[in-house]
Amino acid sequence: MAEITEKFEAIRATLASGQNTEAAHILEEVKEKFSQLRPAHRSEFYLLEGTLYKQEGQWELAHEAFNQLYSAGFRRDEPYNQTQALQEIGELYCLQGKIAESLASYRKALRILNSHMEGYHSKLSRNYLGQGQCFLQAQDPDTAIMYYQLAKTYASSDKNLALEAQAFLALAEAYGQLGKPRENLRYTRSALTAFKQAGLDQEAQAAERQLQTLEE
Numbered sequence: 701m702a703e704i705t706e707k708f709e710a711i712r713a714t715l716a717s718g719q720n721t722e723a724a725h726i727l728e729e730v731k732e733k734f735s736q737l738r739p740a741h742r743s744e745f746y747l748l749e750g751t752l753y754k755q756e757g758q759w760e761l762a763h764e765a766f767n768q769l770y771s772a773g774f775r776r777d778e779p780y781n782q783t784q785a786l787q788e789i790g791e792l793y794c795l796q797g798k799i800a801e802s803l804a805s806y807r808k809a810l811r812i813l814n815s816h817m818e819g820y821h822s823k824l825s826r827n828y829l830g831q832g833q834c835f836l837q838a839q840d841p842d843t844a845i846m847y848y849q850l851a852k853t854y855a856s857s858d859k860n861l862a863l864e865a866q867a868f869l870a871l872a873e874a875y876g877q878l879g880k881p882r883e884n885l886r887y888t889r890s891a892l893t894a895f896k897q898a899g900l901d902q903e904a905q906a907a908e909r910q911l912q913t914l915e916e
Contacts, residue, residue, distance in 0.1 A: 746768040763882045770789070821858040848871045861894050872884045872888040885911070
């Protein structure tokens with residue numbers, strides 16, 4: 701199944717660069733061989749399909765794909781796929797402004813998360829980042845900050861610099877919404893440093909541009 705693995709890598713790369721049409725084309729190629737796929741590959745297909753639809757704003761199709769991912773994880777007793785699906789669904793609801801549904805999905809994922817899972821603290825961090833985004837979107841930056849601080853703490857405990865940088869950037873945005881420029885500036889600087897340490901040049905450049913705007 702090396703060919704399928706290569707196709708999945710190509711899909712991830714095209715999605716990351718915004719080449720959705722190309723990603724959709726490769727997904728169709730994989731779909732033609734769906735009956736031959738191993739369960740793990742089927743789960744990966746659902747995740748990538750859902751991601752594509754999410755990026756295109758096709759909420760119902762994205763939800764259907766992530767539900768398939770959740771069902772596959774449930775049938776095989778795979779908490780990783782279950783929690784990943786629930787957090788993706790939580791983000792979908794948040795993007796649609798359905799805050800209560802989003803929080804319910806994120807919190808269901810928390811109940812399934814197992815402390816023996818690899819990268820457990822990073823998974824907690826992503827969950828709290830998602831919940832924080834819900835509260836920020838609901839114009840409750842104080843509660844968002846509480847969740848973002850948790851996200852930062854758990855990312856740091858796993859030494860996940862990329863995730864820690866995202867938490868710093870989220871904190872900067874929340875403090876900006878509160879009208880606190882000093883904290884906004886401080887956390888944007890922290891995000892820039894973390895992105896550089898993580899070797900994420902594109903994200904670091906975006907944070908640097910944001911910092912320059914704040915310093916003007």
